[in-house]
Amino acid sequence: MKTLVLTAHPDLSKSRINRKWFETFAETDGITLLDLTRLGGPTLNFNVAEQQDFLLAHDRIVFQFPLYWYSAPPVLKAWMDQVLTYGFAYGPSGTKLAGKELLLATSTGGPEDSYHAGGYNNFSMDELLKPFQQTALLTGMTYLRPFVFHGAAVASDEDIIASKATVLAHVLDPELNPAIKKARLDKMLEEDAKLAARVST
Numbered sequence: 001m002k003t004l005v006l007t008a009h010p011d012l013s014k015s016r017i018n019r020k021w022f023e024t025f026a027e028t029d030g031i032t033l034l035d036l037t038r039l040g041g042p043t044l045n046f047n048v049a050e051q052q053d054f055l056l057a058h059d060r061i062v063f064q065f066p067l068y069w070y071s072a073p074p075v076l077k078a079w080m081d082q083v084l085t086y087g088f089a090y091g092p093s094g095t096k097l098a099g100k101e102l103l104l105a106t107s108t109g110g111p112e113d114s115y116h117a118g119g120y121n122n123f124s125m126d127e128l129l130k131p132f133q134q135t136a137l138l139t140g141m142t143y144l145r146p147f148v149f150h151g152a153a154v155a156s157d158e159d160i161i162a163s164k165a166t167v168l169a170h171v172l173d174p175e176l177n178p179a180i181k182k183a184r185l186d187k188m189l190e191e192d193a194k195l196a197a198r199v200s201t
């Protein structure tokens with residue numbers, strides 16, 4: 001599985017969390033890492049053909065970003081608007097992303113319990129991230145369970161260091177793909193059933 005991580009933080013030099021994740025991904029063999037803020041420059045303009053080639057060459061696409069106003073920072077939206085074009089990502093012959101995977105890795109300032117019905121942010125992360133899920137569906141990608149680090153505002157240095165291993169394990173986990181996970185569970189059930197049949201005869 002070839003993994004492409006697109007980091008969308010407006011200023012990694014001021015980041016506590018996403019910078020650590022960026023450094024972790026940079027040290028990992030098999031991950032291609034792009035800093036969208038550096039690539040897009042002050043006008044957030046991307047080389048569309050180059051970015052589309054990166055997408056074509058990878059199987060799992062990861063959007064890494066801090067949650068800003070319940071969405072991603074503008075650099076990721078600019079990248080999506082420019083790179084996910086008609087005829088490439090959608091439209092009658094726009095099937096170039098079909099079969100790939102889309103994974104989000106994000107950090108929030110608010111704590112986990114605020115992202116529930118009745119919490120002060122009211123909505124779950126699954127609900128708030130729906131535009132990304134629908135982008136995956138429209139483009140024929142498999143949307144994977146996101147990685148969310150909550151409570152950036154109060155996270156200790158130890159919490160952040162620990163998150164490096166958990167975000168990396170999540171990003172590299174093949175079983176995030178529901179089809180792969182389900183196939184393994186089905187196989188286990190089948191083997192259990194065979195064993196039970198043998199025992200009862």
Ligand SMILES: Cc1cc2nc3c(=O)[nH]c(=O)nc-3n(C[C@H](O)[C@H](O)[C@H](O)COP(=O)(O)O)c2cc1C
Pocket residue numbers: 009014015016017018019066067068069070071107108109110111152153
């Ligand atoms: C402009 C802006 C908007 C933000 N919006 C949210 C938000 O909607 N929900 C939330 O939980 N945190 C929000 N935060 C907090 C960031 O998510 C938090 O600072 C970030 O995840 C920390 O990551 P970093 O250390 O990599 O910068 C916001 C921060 C900024 C600067």
